[in-house]
Amino acid sequence: MDKIRELALPISGRVIVISDIHGEIRLFKELLKKVEFSSDDYLIINGDLCEKGGNSKEVVRYVMELTAANPKVHVIEGNCDALVEHLLNENPKLLDYLAARGNTLIGEWLEEIGYQLNEHSTIQEVKEVLLRHYRKELEWLTNLPTAIETDRYIFVHAGLEDREDWKETDRSKALTMPSFLEKSHRAGKFVVVGHWPVVNYSTDIPSDNPIINEAKKIIAIDGGNVIKPTGQLNAFIIERSAEGDSFSHLYVDKLLARAVTKNFVAEEAMKGSINYPFYTIVPVEKADFFTLCRQPETDKLLHVKNEYIIQNENGDFTIKADVSCAQISVSKGEIVSVIDEGCAGYALIKKGGKAGWIPTECLG
Template identity: 35%
Template sequence: MLEAQHIKIKVVGEYRCIVISDIHSHLDRFKALLKKVDYRYDDYLIILGDFIEKGTQALETVRFLQELQAKSERVYVILGNCEYALEEMVDNPKYANQIVHYLNRIGKGGMIRQALEKLNIDIKKENPEVMQVKIKQFLRPYFQYFKTLPTILEFNNFIFVHAGIENRKDWQNSSTSSLIEMRTFYQTGHCLDKYVVVGHLPTSNQYANAINNDIIIDKQKRIISIDGGTGVKSISQLNALIITGDGDRFKLSKEYIQPLPLYQAVVDVNVEKQVVNKVAWPNFEVEVLKQGKLFSTCKQIKTGKIFKIKNEFLYLNNQKYCLDDYVDYLIPLEKGEVIKLVGIYGPYAYVIKDNEIGWVKYRYLKKVN
């Protein structure tokens, strides 16, 4: 079992600090973001946990982080719940029978699946206990690395932690579960003068009627949330918080990578004033009231709101209709305006305009070369 560790550093003079969270095995996206922010070895680089799972480059991501740390003492990697839970599942014999279930649930990618591929193990034929031992032996060097990672990093005016801290003066005594798994930190807050910077939950979860993966800087709560949903959300981005400081003075800026194709409006698209409805975690269950050819009339179970949902977004989970990251917003456009294309669904396109996500008819768009 991995243990909580606390590191405290004080930087005197000018510095630049880049903070990235929840890479989730998307190494190519991570490298592209480092290039975009012009990362250099004299920068401080802080990775806020959950750098593995949910993507196809888990082992490669760990090795790349180790390479970065070997090249610079200013790189800090913080433990997230994914690293903690994976090590516990592989290390503890009582979880041997859960490994196959875990693989079926997460789909492609992840450290265990990569280990199985390297070891040529067929999960349908191998004994669970024997398989767990083989995986543990293969992943031992990675788990040894995880054991060196802190759960908290204090850095000048900031506290960096994966999920959050408990709202108490002796916050250093927060449970490991709170530090890496807390789901309510943005709501419960903290009582410190410093900013607490977290990942763990996609920032889009904090918006009632919009899908927005941008970094949230809440000056009143002194909370900065930076998880852009990579590997978790169907619409996502990988964010970087950039802190430019001089002692206790600092400025904040942000950058992101969102690899989506660009399209341009070929006509003006006017829409009437509308009330926007959103379906996303944790209120993702709906009841289908009337099935339509393109859109179905549905009721969001948690809120009781009734609105139309594009049929392709509906799926069954435990005999209940669900969907993720959906808004019924119709996007207004001016001719020549450039947007990002999320997907094409029949005659409609799901697009992003200035961090707003919604629908427009596909025939109103053309691809930007």
């Protein structure tokens, strides 16, 4: 990769890292408020400002304003931000992408200026129109660094290749490699990434909270905002000090909060989750609310909520959405967020970033 920026961080103060905003301007502003972001803080946006969510152009505009007004705000590119290169390189496939996808930055821009895509539109014409109106934004996006290197951290969207010299990582790998936490690197510093929703790494109770792996020196922070039904937008907070940095996080999501009305103790056996890419299940034993299923690719036994099990045309079983198979203990008065209360007997809730089932009666 060529676009690497070096950044000298002071030895005290906060560094706030947020990734994968994906067009969620409201959540992003809410999160900045929640962490009490001020001009004393460094803010690193770890890629994927746009696509998937409903207001990509506003996120790009707002983050451009933030960087212009505050020299401590830094942004790296994600694979979704790099899509504008297809426009500038006049890749005709971009037109198919725009036709197939609902929420895209380029689609929002075209709508804003009242340009209708039709069968006669050419990529050259779309490029010309957009360069006329959004030259500044396009230049800003294409000039974003792929990685930022500091004393103790490397910030990159998806990951680094396991090479003697991490800077030789192929740029497209840095932007798109899947499940970096299952890989390794030799950069000698903490590598902070987004891109891969951390809930995909869950083993016990599924969680959208950032994962810090000290041994691998990897910090994965993508809370699955927009992508996952339980998704959240995480702020990973690095508190700097000469003796060593300390880590914490805060998050926001779109779920509704509710007070628990009754205590509940989770059953030990109810653990795990079904997440990308292991969606195939084989029912073993059906009960009133949950069906014990085997997940052939992992050989795990999981209790899947009956309403989430669907059978496809071949007769194979799969699930209708990523789902927790865990129960969560709650106590009366506690505030939780509700993911799904449309199922029989149990409601799916989130507490402290973790998702699981509690009896519906506990929600009063």
